[in-house]
Amino acid sequence: MRVGVYGLGRFGRFWAETLGTRFEVYGYSRTPKAIASRHFTLTTYEGLLSCDVIILCVSISAVEEVARSLARDLSPSTLVMDTCSVKTYPLEVLSRTLPDGIDILGTHPMFGPDSAREGIAGLPIVLTPCRVTEEVSSFWEETFREMGLSVHRMTAEEHDREAAYTQGITHFVGRVLGELHLEDSPIATVGYRKLLEIREQTCNDPWQLFLDLQHYNPYTRRMREDLAQAFTRILAVLDRTLDGGADPSVR
Numbered sequence: 001m002r003v004g005v006y007g008l009g010r011f012g013r014f015w016a017e018t019l020g021t022r023f024e025v026y027g028y029s030r031t032p033k034a035i036a037s038r039h040f041t042l043t044t045y046e047g048l049l050s051c052d053v054i055i056l057c058v059s060i061s062a063v064e065e066v067a068r069s070l071a072r073d074l075s076p077s078t079l080v081m082d083t084c085s086v087k088t089y090p091l092e093v094l095s096r097t098l099p100d101g102i103d104i105l106g107t108h109p110m111f112g113p114d115s116a117r118e119g120i121a122g123l124p125i126v127l128t129p130c131r132v133t134e135e136v137s138s139f140w141e142e143t144f145r146e147m148g149l150s151v152h153r154m155t156a157e158e159h160d161r162e163a164a165y166t167q168g169i170t171h172f173v174g175r176v177l178g179e180l181h182l183e184d185s186p187i188a189t190v191g192y193r194k195l196l197e198i199r200e201q202t203c204n205d206p207w208q209l210f211l212d213l214q215h216y217n218p219y220t221r222r223m224r225e226d227l228a229q230a231f232t233r234i235l236a237v238l239d240r241t242l243d244g245g246a247d248p249s250v251r
């Protein structure tokens with residue numbers, strides 16, 4: 001099976017290398033800067049089109065444009081797999097844009113080059129079958145299991161609802177911490193070090209990922225509002241207890 005990876009940014013490169021240990025992987029990048037790797041072969045757009053499976057590793061906001069060009073050029077029965085950090089929006093775009101004969105399987109590897117530095121064993125991946133036979137979905141589910149991943153099948157809606165309050169909240173808090181220019185300290189507590197780690201990991205990702213996570217997941221707005229209200233509630237409790245002398249155990 002020839003597996004094509006469309007997009008060789010930080011994640012695309014990492015995923016092409018990881019899959020290249022099991023499959024014949026061809027990496028395609030629209031920017032001419034892409035560098036070859038031991039585990040995959042660089043290819044042209046035409047080379048990518050000849051693959052049996054094409055894995056999209058592009059930003060969420062680029063999916064529509066990429067899908068439009070693939071829709072014109074793909075041969076029937078190709079499997080297109082996305083890897084976006086949200087699921088409802090890209091799967092809606094792919095089903096609307098790609099012709100009927102093209103299979104679509106949604107995935108979200110819940111890790112990247114930073115979080116999988118020690119390997120991918122035990123890390124979660126979400127599988128959202130969209131327009132694909134059960135046989136193909138099961139093949140990839142089994143493949144990811146054999147690679148040591150923890151596979152979770154869920155609908156796009158279930159994924160986005162849950163991811164808003166797990167990944168979405170983490171990136172939001174990480175970016176807020178990034179605004180504070182916090183420094184390491186010789187007396188740093190374990191908890192503080194964890195905060196710095198969250199800042200590093202989230203701010204290391206492209207700014208576009210942050211924007212797209214907050215924009216294209218329909219549940220992140222609510223998460224941000226909940227967070228803002230929680231912040232305000234805690235400040236109000238402090239104001240009441242510190243300034244008014246109220247009992248601090250009463251909230």
Ligand SMILES: O=C(O)C(=O)C[C@]1(C(=O)O)C=C[C@@H](O)C=C1
Pocket residue numbers: 084085109110111112113114115116167201202205
């Ligand atoms: O390991 C990294 O580099 C990541 O940032 C991975 C990370 C995350 O931890 O939020 C970022 C985007 C993907 O959707 C999944 C996971």
